[in-house]
Amino acid sequence: MNTMATPQEKFIFANPDKVDRIFSQYPDKKSATLSLLHLAQAQEGYISGSVIDTIADLVECHPAIVMDCVSFYSMFFTKPQGRHKIQVCQTLSCSVNGADALVDHVTNKFSIKPGETTDDRRFTLMKVECLGSCGTAPVVQINNDYHEGLTNERFDELLESLP
Amino acid sequence: MNAFKPVLTEHIHQKDCHTLPFYKSVGGYKALEKVLAMQPDAVIQEVKESNLRGRGGAGFSTGVKWGFIPKDSDQPKYLINNADESEPGTFKDRLLMNKTPHQMLEGMIIASYAINCNTAFIYIRGEFYKEYQVLKETLAEAYQANLLGQGILGSDYNLEVVIHRGAGAYICGEETGLIESLEGKRGWPRIKPPFPAIEGYLHCPTVVNNVETLACLPHIINHGADWFKSIGSEKGPGPRLFCVSGTVNNPGVFEEPMGISLKELIFDRAGGIPENKQLKAVFPGGSSSAILTAEEALDVKMDFEDLVEKKSMLGSAGVIVMDETVDMVQACLNIARFYAHESCGQCTPCREGTAWLVKMLTRIVNGQGKPDDIDMLYEITDNIGGRIDFSKGSFGKTICPFGEAVAWPVRSFVEKFEDEFRSYISQVEAVA
Numbered sequence A: 001m002n003t004m005a006t007p008q009e010k011f012i013f014a015n016p017d018k019v020d021r022i023f024s025q026y027p028d029k030k031s032a033t034l035s036l037l038h039l040a041q042a043q044e045g046y047i048s049g050s051v052i053d054t055i056a057d058l059v060e061c062h063p064a065i066v067m068d069c070v071s072f073y074s075m076f077f078t079k080p081q082g083r084h085k086i087q088v089c090q091t092l093s094c095s096v097n098g099a100d101a102l103v104d105h106v107t108n109k110f111s112i113k114p115g116e117t118t119d120d121r122r123f124t125l126m127k128v129e130c131l132g133s134c135g136t137a138p139v140v141q142i143n144n145d146y147h148e149g150l151t152n153e154r155f156d157e158l159l160e161s162l163p
Numbered sequence B: 001m002n003a004f005k006p007v008l009t010e011h012i013h014q015k016d017c018h019t020l021p022f023y024k025s026v027g028g029y030k031a032l033e034k035v036l037a038m039q040p041d042a043v044i045q046e047v048k049e050s051n052l053r054g055r056g057g058a059g060f061s062t063g064v065k066w067g068f069i070p071k072d073s074d075q076p077k078y079l080i081n082n083a084d085e086s087e088p089g090t091f092k093d094r095l096l097m098n099k100t101p102h103q104m105l106e107g108m109i110i111a112s113y114a115i116n117c118n119t120a121f122i123y124i125r126g127e128f129y130k131e132y133q134v135l136k137e138t139l140a141e142a143y144q145a146n147l148l149g150q151g152i153l154g155s156d157y158n159l160e161v162v163i164h165r166g167a168g169a170y171i172c173g174e175e176t177g178l179i180e181s182l183e184g185k186r187g188w189p190r191i192k193p194p195f196p197a198i199e200g201y202l203h204c205p206t207v208v209n210n211v212e213t214l215a216c217l218p219h220i221i222n223h224g225a226d227w228f229k230s231i232g233s234e235k236g237p238g239p240r241l242f243c244v245s246g247t248v249n250n251p252g253v254f255e256e257p258m259g260i261s262l263k264e265l266i267f268d269r270a271g272g273i274p275e276n277k278q279l280k281a282v283f284p285g286g287s288s289s290a291i292l293t294a295e296e297a298l299d300v301k302m303d304f305e306d307l308v309e310k311k312s313m314l315g316s317a318g319v320i321v322m323d324e325t326v327d328m329v330q331a332c333l334n335i336a337r338f339y340a341h342e343s344c345g346q347c348t349p350c351r352e353g354t355a356w357l358v359k360m361l362t363r364i365v366n367g368q369g370k371p372d373d374i375d376m377l378y379e380i381t382d383n384i385g386g387r388i389d390f391s392k393g394s395f396g397k398t399i400c401p402f403g404e405a406v407a408w409p410v411r412s413f414v415e416k417f418e419d420e421f422r423s424y425i426s427q428v429e430a431v432a
């Protein structure tokens, strides 16, 4: 039996042109960090250790500094997430317009609590803070898209429609 | 007085209003042409005279801020458009970006020209993905039409505009947290001074302006400072985008002159409260402002001065309405939880204090509050925000104004609705 741990594969950006374009926009390398993290996460679904190493190399800083960013910002994930990240806004205007019921609905329907992922990795449920769309409360962001003024019924249809 | 006609949102209901051809068809980029024939100082002077005050929250004079940028320095200067819009209750910048992005971009070019900047950034909150796509399209159109790039419209002025996405952190709306974040770090606000105008992005002179502030600029240039000053309140004039949300029939963004009464906003524009329930409390300027009781709310004008008089603030003009069914203790916990989650963690009073507030308020809501909890809540808010004197403001205990931004609203809940807090606690005593 081979007891040696598999060496972590080096992360490579699938589209080097995009990386070059990002760098060309900033007067220094480190400013590209967040944009590169977004690009990497779009490719991999989360930020792995090797993503951090690759980006640290590119922007010429210590991996700890990149890690610092990853842990600071709520949109970066260090573990794989479900295919659909259901992000329910829980701040005041959404809360007084039925946001809690939306969270309960997902919890009852898929037996996942906030922070959890379904066994088939279809959904991850998250509670998030104000999404800047309080006039159409309650608001749920699923991956990149906002869904506004949701009722339980519409939310249910929406969930059913996702692969 | 003439009926007010919307300035920033006049065209947002028309088809293709976000496109360059549409924007040009309603006089777009005429102000830029005018500005390119002016001296930068004359542009600053015009904006100073207009008395335009920042729409991002602090309400600082835009022209005065630009005036702080050193003229003799040969360092590059930077303009950053603050499109982080994360203050609970605020959703106007998103509307401007979706519907009239060229208006904001024209404002950015004017501001950049005035401060002699050749690279400007749009720092947009990461969650606004659709708006990010819209803006990419906007920039492409602008470069194509030589409104950006080298030798703009035949002048010798060059400007590159870069969109930079945030990644989920309220504190990156604070201008120095934003600058740190743009530099590729966590968004820890900096100790001021030095202010960004002297030492900002990459230690260079930097101006940070809000989306709505920038969107006002083409109109000031087109119609003049006097016209702008003639709209709304004297000391902080102009049109303003008021966001109304919470328990109202018709929530949304309403463009009105500064100084409209809060009563009119809630009961006329936003259609009043569902099922004719009673008004209980209102955040007038985002969740960082002190709440107003119904009585106070019905008697206040929405401008900088009147709200300070009422010991609150206009802030981001995000009005959050709470009717009689909203539990003030739970609402207070909701807000405290927001700030505890968003504290950047670098100052002890803020990091620890916000966590304590949540712990205590949760305990109270769960029926385990103790009689001295009320005094403790006051003590903790004082500890985060400095001894609060609403009429004088308070700065001191933390690196950035986030400390006040949590202390003020929490304290206002306890002060104005102490009975509700006490009744949660006395139920505990009754059982015991």
Ligand SMILES: Cc1cc2nc3c(=O)[nH]c(=O)nc-3n(C[C@H](O)[C@H](O)[C@H](O)COP(=O)(O)O)c2cc1C
Pocket (backbone or CB within 6 Å): B053, B054, B055, B056, B057, B058, B059, B060, B062, B082, B083, B084, B085, B086, B087, B170, B171, B172, B173, B174, B175, B176, B208, B209, B210, B211, B213, B214, B400, B401, B402, B405
């Ligand atoms: C905690 C905190 C959060 C802030 N969030 C925002 C924001 O999301 N958008 C914004 O424009 N200004 C925000 N500000 C205000 C900015 O620091 C800055 O004053 C503003 O962007 C300046 O632009 P203006 O003069 O055009 O208003 C925030 C301030 C603080 C203290």
Ligand code: SF4
Pocket (backbone or CB within 6 Å): B171, B188, B189, B342, B343, B344, B345, B346, B347, B348, B350, B351, B398, B399, B400, B401, B402, B403
């Ligand atoms: S007051 Fe709070 S948010 Fe501001 S710098 Fe200190 S810890 Fe960070």
Ligand code: FES
Pocket (backbone or CB within 6 Å): A089, A090, A091, A092, A093, A094, A095, A129, A130, A131, A132, A133, A134, A135, A137, A139, B088, B089, B090
């Ligand atoms: S409170 Fe939910 S979007 Fe603002």
